[in-house]
Amino acid sequence: MEQEIKLDIEPLLCRVEDALSILVGKWKPIILLYLIKNGTQRFSELKRSIPGITQKMLTNQLRELEEEDIIQRVVYPVVPPRVEYSITEYGSSLQPILDTMHQWGEKHLLHKRQKFKQNNE
Amino acid sequence: MEQEIKLDIEPLLCRVEDALSILVGKWKPIILLYLIKNGTQRFSELKRSIPGITQKMLTNQLRELEEEDIIQRVVYPVVPPRVEYSITEYGSSLQPILDTMHQWGEKHLLHKRQKFKQNNE
DNA sequence: CTCCTTGGTATCCTTTTGCATACTATACCA
DNA sequence: TGGTATAGTATGCAAAAGGATACCAAGGAG
Numbered sequence: 001m002e003q004e005i006k007l008d009i010e011p012l013l014c015r016v017e018d019a020l021s022i023l024v025g026k027w028k029p030i031i032l033l034y035l036i037k038n039g040t041q042r043f044s045e046l047k048r049s050i051p052g053i054t055q056k057m058l059t060n061q062l063r064e065l066e067e068e069d070i071i072q073r074v075v076y077p078v079v080p081p082r083v084e085y086s087i088t089e090y091g092s093s094l095q096p097i098l099d100t101m102h103q104w105g106e107k108h109l110l111h112k113r114q115k116f117k118q119n120n121e
Numbered sequence: 122m123e124q125e126i127k128l129d130i131e132p133l134l135c136r137v138e139d140a141l142s143i144l145v146g147k148w149k150p151i152i153l154l155y156l157i158k159n160g161t162q163r164f165s166e167l168k169r170s171i172p173g174i175t176q177k178m179l180t181n182q183l184r185e186l187e188e189e190d191i192i193q194r195v196v197y198p199v200v201p202p203r204v205e206y207s208i209t210e211y212g213s214s215l216q217p218i219l220d221t222m223h224q225w226g227e228k229h230l231l232h233k234r235q236k237f238k239q240n241n242e
Numbered sequence: 243c244t245c246c247t248t249g250g251t252a253t254c255c256t257t258t259t260g261c262a263t264a265c266t267a268t269a270c271c272a
Numbered sequence: 273t274g275g276t277a278t279a280g281t282a283t284g285c286a287a288a289a290g291g292a293t294a295c296c297a298a299g300g301a302g
């Protein structure tokens with residue numbers, strides 16, 4: 001396996017946390033992936049799409065992403081209310097991170113399975 | 122700016138969390154970067170290198186990384202004790218993630234500065 | 243006149259993280 | 273005989289994150 005990337009980050013100056021802090025939150029990755037994959041979504045669409053999430057948590061996670069300019073919230077003044085969420089251009093710059101992490105996550109799954117096998121031999 | 126990476130993850134099958142959960146922890150990124158940059162390190166070297174970390178937290182974070190096979194712990198039975206930590210081969214597969222996140226984090230810093238400027242005009 | 247819908251809030255509670263402080267074992271050194 | 277060094281553990285507490293439940297506003301449908 002070839003390791004092309006040279007990592008030379010001065011640990012004390014590391015900005016990994018900045019990206020991390022935006023992605024951390026029980027529902028944020030899945031929300032982002034929905035918006036990236038399916039484009040603009042209404043609040044209720046997201047809620048229906050994400051099993052197990054409560055209204056409060058959905059609101060909460062969306063607000064936090066909005067504050068970081070990762071997603072955009074548009075309110076239509078109609079009754080019943082219509083609120084649409086979408087990824088911002090800036091937010092879509094997170095895609096490489098999500099992609100890299102997802103790929104790694106799939107390998108990690110295999111790794112854990114192998115370890116489990118070994119432990120049961 | 123070119124966007125080469127095509128992200129097509131089924132949100133409900135996303136494995137982003139797997140990578141995320143390993144990196145999350147107040148001191149994990151910096152510990153990993155130290156081990157990657159400087160190679161094998163003693164407990165006390167890490168403690169001295171990372172300002173503000175307590176002994177308990179360092180132990181705790183190292184244990185969690187060890188459980189995931191990201192780092193290796195070697196104890197030399199001498200007095201006073203000598204314990205060395207190093208990145209495993211598997212652990213070093215996290216480098217691309219750390220690298221991507223760090224790069225994004227640096228851009229994020231600029232983004233926040235611009236936003237701050239705008240708000241004060 | 244009442245119910246339904248959407249996109250929320252408000253309140254309270256539990257779980258998870260993180261932190262501070264104190265304590266330990268062992269051998270060496272003066 | 274007492275102090276030092278290393279790499280921890282034990283205990284208790286504080287803060288943050290996450291979750292369950294109830295409530296709300298406004299207009300349209302019946």
